Amino acid sequence: xxxxxxxxxxxxxxxxxxxxxxxxxxxxxxxxxxxxxxxxxxxxxxxxxxxxxxxxxxxxxxxxxxxxxxxxxxxxxxxxxxxxxxxxxxxxxxxxxxxxxxxxxxxxxxxxx
Amino acid sequence: xxxxxxxxxxxxxxxxxxxxxxxxxxxxxxxxxxxxxxxxxxxxxxxxxxxxxxxxxxxxxxxxxxxxxxxxxxxxxxxxxxxxxxxxxxxxxxxxxxxxxxxxxxxxxxxxxxx
Numbered sequence: 683x684x685x686x687x688x689x690x691x692x693x694x695x696x697x698x699x700x701x702x703x704x705x706x707x708x709x710x711x712x713x714x715x716x717x718x719x720x721x722x723x724x725x726x727x728x729x730x731x732x733x734x735x736x737x738x739x740x741x742x743x744x745x746x747x748x749x750x751x752x753x754x755x756x757x758x759x760x761x762x763x764x765x766x767x768x769x770x771x772x773x774x775x776x777x778x779x780x781x782x783x784x785x786x787x788x789x790x791x792x793x794x795x
Numbered sequence: 796x797x798x799x800x801x802x803x804x805x806x807x808x809x810x811x812x813x814x815x816x817x818x819x820x821x822x823x824x825x826x827x828x829x830x831x832x833x834x835x836x837x838x839x840x841x842x843x844x845x846x847x848x849x850x851x852x853x854x855x856x857x858x859x860x861x862x863x864x865x866x867x868x869x870x871x872x873x874x875x876x877x878x879x880x881x882x883x884x885x886x887x888x889x890x891x892x893x894x895x896x897x898x899x900x901x902x903x904x905x906x907x908x909x910x
Contacts, residue, residue: 686837725799725885725901726838771837781826781889782853783899785837 688786705772818886
């Protein structure tokens with residue numbers, strides 16, 4: 683069935699390090715892909731999205747490119763900050779005509795000074 | 796930030812008791828959702844609503860019911876709570892359910908513990 687697979691956490695980095703959080707998906711058709719972020723004690727917020735192959739979503743220094751050939755949507759940031767510590771969720775929506783989101787299990791990022 | 800509140804924020808209850816969680820929005824968005832968040836599972840959809848008195852089941856609806864009598868309120872009820880329903884529950888809303896501009900906005904969550 684349709685699903686999203688994320689790398690296990692926690693990911694522990696020092697401030698200013700490069701971040702990659704892997705996300706791969708299985709889906710029929712042409713899904714839209716999302717990254718949501720959950721800061722401690724809060725709900726999820728949309729971080730970025732991409733709706734078709736080769737699109738690059740970006741926000742707050744984070745980027746992810748929709749790679750249809752590898753069914754991936756890896757999240758990257760060139761220089762992380764302590765304030766980026768959060769749980770990151772990859773998600774997909776099977777088509778533009780549906781509102782159903784399928785989430786990955788989440789990856790916790792811990793950034794230390 | 797989208798105006799979404801959830802109540803209560805924390806609740807401890809005993810097996811077999813009924814529990815109702817409330818989601819309240821001030822955005823006048825038509826679409827509302829209840830999710831549960833569990834370690835190793837991410838977020839899973841319980842029920843959703845397309846409008847007043849218009850609801851449908853999600854992925855993990857067994858043991859849960861919902862009601863929406865007003866646009867702004869979406870209630871999630873556990874008729875007889877079980878320990879497997881210990882979780883963090885999130886409400887979400889969206890104005891446009893589909894299309895390029897779709898985005899779901901999430902509430903702060905309710906942590907429910909069933910003893």
